[in-house]
Amino acid sequence: MLSDASNFIKEVDGVFLFILGISLALLILITILMILFVIKFNRKRNPRPKNIKGNTTLEIIWTVIPTILVVGMFYYGWYGYKKMTAAPKDAFEINVNGKMWAWEFIYPNGKKTDTLVVPIQKPIKLNLKSLDVNHSLYIPAFRIKKDVIPNKDNSLWFIANEAGVYDIACAEYCGLRHSYMYSKLYAIHQNEFDKWYNSKTDTTLTKK
Amino acid sequence: MTAINVHTGDNGSNGNHLDYLHSPKKYKGIFNWIFSTDHKKIGILYLISMLTFFAVGVVFGFLMRLELISPGKTIMEPQTYNQIFTLHGVIMIFLFIIPGLPAVFGNFFLPIMIGAKDVAFPRLNLLSWWLFVIGGFVALISLFLPGGPADTGWTFYIPYSVRTSTNVIPALIGAFILGFSSILTGLNFITTIHRLRAPGMSWFKMPLFAWSLYATGWVQILATPIVGITLLLVAIERWFGVGIFDPALGGDPIVYQHLFWIYSHPAVYIMILPAMGVISEIIPVYARRTIFGYKFIAYSSMAIALFGSLVWAHHMFTVGMSNTAMWLFSLLTFLVAIPSAIKVFNWVATLYKGSIVLEPAMLFALAFIFNFTIGGFTGLMQGALALNIHIHDTSFIVAHFHYVMFGGTGFGIFGALHHWFPKMFGRMYNKKVAKIAWVFLFIGFQLLYFPLFIAGYLGMPRRYYDYLPEFHIWHFISTVGSWILITGLIIMFTNLIIALRKGEKAVANPWGGVTLEWTIPSPPIHENFEKIPVVEKDPYDYTHYEELEEVKN
Secondary structure, eight states, X not given: OOOOSBTTHHHHHHHXXXXXXXXXXXXXXXXXXXXXXXXXXXXXXOOSOOOOOOOHHXXXXXXXXXXXXXXXXXXXXXXXXXXXXXXXXTOXXXXXXXXXXXXXEXXXXXXXXXXXXXXXXXXXXXXXEESSSOEEEEEGGGTEEEEEOTTOOEEEEEEBOSOEEEEEEEOSXXXXXXXXXXXXXXXXXXXHHHHHHHSSOSOTTTTO | OOSSOOSSOOOOOOTTSOBTTTSOOSSOTTHHHHTOOOHHHHHHHHHHHHHHHHHHHHHHHHHHHHHXXXXXOSSSOHHHHHHHHHHHHHIIIIIIIHHIIIIIIIHHHHHHHTTOSSOSOHHHHHHHHHHHHHHHHHHHXXXXXXXXXXXXXXXXXXXXHHHOSSBHHHHHHHHHHHHHHHHHHHHHHHHHHHHOOOTTOOGGGSOXXXXXXXXXXXXXXXXXXXXXXXXXXXXXXXXXOOOSSOGGGTOOHHHHHHHHXXXXXXXXXXXXXXXXXXXXXXXXXXXXXXXXXXXXXXXXXXXXXXXXXTOGGGGGXXXXXXXXXXXXXXXXXXXXXXXXXXXXXXXXXXXXXXXXXOOHHHHHHHHHHHHHHHHHHHHHHHHSHHHHHHHTTBHHHHHHHHHHIXXXXXXXXXXXXXXXXXXXXXXXXXXXXXHHHHHHHHHHHHHHHHHHHHHHHTTOBSSOSSXXXXXXHHHHHHHHHHHHHHHHHHHHHHHHHHHHHHSEEOOSOTTOOOSGGGGSOSSOBTTBOSSOOOOOSOTTOOHHHHHHHHHHO
């Protein structure tokens, strides 16, 4: 968590930790209160209950505070998401075909690969196309995902910050070998990428 | 609550009437049951059929977990796994969780709790059960057809569901029939609540379980037809080649997803609302005090039904919707959390200054609050757009909805079973064994589902037959948890089944409840009341316990 693999980690993990923090605090509060009440107001210790019908002030408090909290969570999530939808105009575009059960990456110069090779620190835009059923391109380490649907032009973008090898999974159920529809993403330095991009062979990196 | 004395647990004498299990019979043997229009017998019929389907669903779940105990093939082929997780979902959702509380406990207790002799349309009620059983068998018939059961997941997403060679159509027809069963039950309950409340039982004197069934009924009536229409559209597409959903015919698969979730998201509230109603019944009884914030709990059920119908597209945050749709559905999703939070706070406040005894049903209610709170908070995480993109369609979601559906509604059903068992069957189970079962269920549940949150956040997609080695530890813990959970289920049901025959005779009011069902004998007589009660007090009026002790002191 809070790695720097892609440009969206900070937003996604940030909103996660934000909601997790509030949730844990409230969960602990609720659980402790339940246990405390069960012990303190046990029938042996407290045979005489007190019928309290309610308290409007409390009701208002525990309606207003959660409302403020969830609107905050909503905004934090929306803020991060907006960034995910705004691909820069100069992004390097790669076409992706999803099919049962493999990924195919087609570069602007016509190069076709079964693994995704991208230069680091440069916006990359993937144009997603399905050749058969629904798929979903998912790069867990980058915190991004987008469904790949026939007859629908979906796309996603990211910047790989650090060189490395990452998993690409299919996240939308697509039949028999859905769980094997994995590929790899190689994030490499620009000069290394240029060399690979202009070479005739596809597989230099896959064999590494 | 009524003129009838509820302070003492009398011996459940039936007066001049026989209880519903022994009342004069119109038909012989099993026909006395399957043609009975008595709401209590229909409730028991639902209970038996629902638990049968539940057992099948548990077996499938157990097999899935066993397959996932380690990477690679363990006990089955990927095709089998895909069919099993589909069946597990279809059975658990349509045949267990949806009918679980309304059709079983709603049927049995709604008329009693509002002081009625039966539901408004008893024969329609019997028809609902028949449709339920027929729908269930149609859905399961594919097990025995060439090609085998559907392998599409319970969502039947197009285009995969039109391309697979497995038997999708029987499952869809089954769901269609089951939909009518659900609609008719909802209609019946709404009418019953509007027309058959006992004299003096105003809307705000109704028990909260009745309120939750009322909210549920509206969702059943308004949302369920959409899944029927969707199925008809699929049929038209397949038979006449009209492109509606299938992209190969120029259709739009996203429209299918919208229509599917316009029903199936509200269906989630059909599943959880009655469970919330049960918790609102259980807590005051074992805390011996009035519920905190009655009106807020009642209104929040209606708010959940209303808002819950407007959030369906949060199941589709990764399909590529416009930014406007995204923020709107995200915001609405967050807002629906508020009435749920209000309920939780009110339940916890109801424990304050109560006189609490931890009977089995109360333990299930407290576990419900804990599990449902975790399910709710992880739901908030998925409502946040940026975060949703990462955890969408991972095992995080699987953990989340099991926390709500099983840890919530499932535990609610178990709680209802232990709370009302003596009333329904006139026998008491072994409480100690029930508590032991609860410990197994609670611990097994946490071990089974919590690791899936972690694996999901680390990038484990859902509906995977196989997985990367880095997820092994989480799957392993989860599978071990499933064994503990199933042990708990076996202990719990064995205990209850033994109690059916050998349990001590139950008194009319073993827990000291004050709602109307505790004022009549256990088991109740045919048509419930010798004389329709006149309701004067609030539904959770426990003031006599204060007075009672005052006198003693």
